[in-house]
Amino acid sequence: xxxxxxxxxxxxxxxxxxxxxxxxxxxxxxxxxxxxxxxxxxxxxxxxxxxxxxxxxxxxxxxxxxxxxxxxxxxxxxxxxxxxxxxxxxxxxxxxxxxxxxxxxxxxxxxxxxxxxxxxxxxxxxxxxxxxxxxxxxxxxxxxxxxxxxxxxxxxxxxxxxxxxxxxxxxxxxxx
Amino acid sequence: xxxxxxxxxxxxxxxxxxxxxxxxxxxxxxxxxxxxxxxxxxxxxxxxxxxxxxxxxxxxxxxxxxxxxxxxxxxxxxxxxxxxxxxxxxxxxxxxxxxxxxxxxxxxxxxxxxxxxxxxxxxxxxxxxxxxxxxxxxxxxxxxxxxxxxxxxxxxxxxxxxxxxxxxxxxxxxxxxxxxxxxxxxxxxxxxxxxxxxxxxxxxxxxxxxxxxxxxxxxxxxxxxxxxxxxxxxxxxxxxxxxxxxxxxxxxxxxxxxxxxxxxxxxxxx
Numbered sequence: 384x385x386x387x388x389x390x391x392x393x394x395x396x397x398x399x400x401x402x403x404x405x406x407x408x409x410x411x412x413x414x415x416x417x418x419x420x421x422x423x424x425x426x427x428x429x430x431x432x433x434x435x436x437x438x439x440x441x442x443x444x445x446x447x448x449x450x451x452x453x454x455x456x457x458x459x460x461x462x463x464x465x466x467x468x469x470x471x472x473x474x475x476x477x478x479x480x481x482x483x484x485x486x487x488x489x490x491x492x493x494x495x496x497x498x499x500x501x502x503x504x505x506x507x508x509x510x511x512x513x514x515x516x517x518x519x520x521x522x523x524x525x526x527x528x529x530x531x532x533x534x535x536x537x538x539x540x541x542x543x544x545x546x547x548x549x550x551x552x553x554x555x556x557x558x559x
Numbered sequence: 560x561x562x563x564x565x566x567x568x569x570x571x572x573x574x575x576x577x578x579x580x581x582x583x584x585x586x587x588x589x590x591x592x593x594x595x596x597x598x599x600x601x602x603x604x605x606x607x608x609x610x611x612x613x614x615x616x617x618x619x620x621x622x623x624x625x626x627x628x629x630x631x632x633x634x635x636x637x638x639x640x641x642x643x644x645x646x647x648x649x650x651x652x653x654x655x656x657x658x659x660x661x662x663x664x665x666x667x668x669x670x671x672x673x674x675x676x677x678x679x680x681x682x683x684x685x686x687x688x689x690x691x692x693x694x695x696x697x698x699x700x701x702x703x704x705x706x707x708x709x710x711x712x713x714x715x716x717x718x719x720x721x722x723x724x725x726x727x728x729x730x731x732x733x734x735x736x737x738x739x740x741x742x743x744x745x746x747x748x749x750x751x752x753x754x755x756x757x758x759x760x761x762x763x764x765x766x767x768x769x770x771x772x773x774x775x776x777x778x779x780x781x782x783x784x785x786x787x788x789x790x791x792x793x794x795x796x797x798x799x800x801x802x803x804x805x806x807x808x809x810x811x812x813x814x815x816x817x818x819x820x821x822x823x824x825x826x827x828x829x
Contacts (some may be wrong), residue, residue, distance in 0.1 A: 412611050416670045417662070422678035424717040428724040430736045433743065465746045469806055470797075474587040476745055476804035478596065481672055485600075488669070506669075509605040517599050542738040542756055544748065 432537035434490030434551070435460060436483075436511065440519040440531035440559060449530050449556025456534070459518045485510050490535055493552055502552060511535075512554065519559055530556040563782040569821035570690075570703050571648065573710075573814065577683055578645035580810035581657065584680070585638050587807075588664065588672075592631055601668070609669060625667055633660065651691035658684040676807035679717065683814050686710035711822040714815035715776050718792070722772025731769065734761030745804040768795070778819050785823030789816040 414421075437456040444451055461479030469476060489507040502508045515533035519525035534553040538545050564572070591597060603625045610618050623629060637660050644653040661684055664672070671677045686706040694702025730736040738761045742748045754760050771791060778788040793816075796809040 412609060416609060416666050418670050419665050419678045419681045422675070422682070422713075422717070424675070424678075424720040425724045426675055426721055427736070427740050428721075428731075429728055430730045430739050461745045462747070463745050463804065465801070465804075469804060470800055470809065471583055471806065472587060472590075473804060473806040474590040474594075477587060477673055477807065478591050478594075480745060480804065481668065482600070484671070484674070485669075506606055506608050510600060510602075510669075513600045513602060513605065517596065540739050540743060542735060542742065542761075544742065 430540075432539050432547075434486050435536050435538050435548075436486045436515065436518075436533060437536060438515045438518050438523070438531055438533045440523055440525040440529050442528075443530045443556070443558075450532055457518075457523060459515070459522070482514055485514055486535065490537065490551060493535065502554075508554075512557070515554075516557075516559060525559045527559060529559045531559055532556045563824035564817060564821045566700055566703055566707075566821065569707060569817040572817035573683070573687075573707070574649050575645055576810070576814040576817065577680075577687070578641040580807075580814045581661075581680060582638060582641045583810055584673075584676075584807060585634050585641070589631065589634050592627065592634070598627060603667075606669065610666070621663075621666060624663055630667070633663070649687060649691070651688075651695065654684060654687035654691055658688050673805070673807045675717075676805070676811040679713070679808075679811040679815065682713040683710055683811075686713075686818070707818040707821050710815050710818035711779075714812065714819055715778060717812075718772045718775035722769050722775070725765070725769045726773060731765055732762075734758055734763070734765040737761045737765045737768075741802055744802055746802060771795070779823055779825065782820060782823050785820045789819055792816070 436459045438459055439450065439454045439456050441450055441454050443449055459482075461476070461483050463476050463479060485507060489505065489511045492505050492507045493502060496502060496505070512533065516531060519529075519531040525531060532554060535551045536548050537551050539547040603622065607618065607622060610621060612618060624633065637657065640653055640656055640660075644650075644657075658681075661677075661681055665677060665681075686709040688706075689709050690699075690702040690706025692702065693705045694700075725731040725736075728736060730739070735758075738749070738755050741753075741755050749755055755764070775788055775792075778785040793809075793813060796812055800806045800809050
């Protein structure tokens with residue numbers, strides 16, 4: 384049993400080391416994909432600026448802006464009705480939360496993007512763009528021939544709702 | 560209440576709960592893939608740039624595994640293996656397959672689909688692999704003791720660390736963070752007259768969670784305290800599901816409870 388205890392102890396020393404050096408340590412692509420091996424168990428720990436995805440779509444104007452600047456933005460954020468059945472089978476809610484994770488990852492990547500880099504090269508950008516396109520088609524009824532835009536805003540809330548917002552990135556208009 | 564779990568029963572309970580938890584996750588994945596949304600948003604040709612180019616064979620293998628029919632066949636095979644394990648008891652190949660399967664699915668979802676529940680499921684699968692690995696070289700009962708301890712320590716540290724980081728934040732101590740997170744949750748926003756908007760109640764609930772999470776290592780003092788802590792944990796996870804929609808967290812953590820209850824009797828077991 385002593386060897387087993389030593390191995391468990393060794394693992395936890397390693398885990399503590401990854402916590403200590405976490406931000407520098409978990410940077411490589413494989414470490415990003417396999418970060419589940421280094422759980423930090425911090426859930427809902429800090430309130431701060433939360434990334435939000437906004438989209439809008441419509442007929443192309445033919446101008447460099449692509450869309451009428453007066454078009455309304457729509458928030459794409461997971462809100463679902465509660466159901467006890469979801470305790471055992473909750474694909475819709477889990478998928479919606481996973482979509483929001485994509486937005487969180489893009490905001491994180493944008494904040495760490497080196498100067499002169501193009502956000503469109505980011506995998507997270509391409510996936511969020513696909514999410515925005517999907518939301519335009521499925522939720523806003525966008526049609527072929529129309530164009531859409533998305534932007535990432537950072538919003539801060541208090542107990543009454545949003546109190547501050549600023550745009551982190553606005554993507555150029557592209558075809559639906 | 561108060562009865563310790565013997566090793567055989569603890570292992571069987573863990574296998575059943577793991578089969579149930581991972582089975583529910585797998586059925587959800589099958590449903591999500593059937594909707595076509597994965598191919599529209601998590602399109603592998605876009606996403607594959609996440610994976611380093613070398614080794615080339617690995618990237619090619621992943622590309623093959625993530626073709627929709629192959630991935631769905633993989634998920635059905637996983638379900639079959641889970642049923643086989645629940646029915647017959649686990650063997651090393653069950654855990655090896657489930658572990659590799661979990662890693663592949665995590666890569667498909669860029670490292671995590673549901674955050675903490677993925678991590679805890681991986682802990683249980685790693686614990687099972689450790690159990691069979693040590694059991695192969697030494698003795699199966701020694702292997703499972705190692706595996707259960709591995710899972711137990713992770714479960715206990717997950718509660719403790721989660722409580723500790725909340726304790727360090729003033730907004731959690733004041734209860735404000737609880738109200739904000741509930742307002743932003745998937746079933747939110749909170750109604751104008753919600754009780755959770757009452758500062759005294761939010762502070763009381765927040766402190767109850769913080770103190771209980773930080774006190775979770777008390778579970779190791781004996782089977783009675785372990786069972787009480789696990790019962791409170793089940794209630795806590797149900798509330799998390801109810802307010803945040805995180806059903807997978809409930810089942811992923813409940814899967815660890817046999818390990819916690821078994822290890823709580825460590826004076827007898829070691």
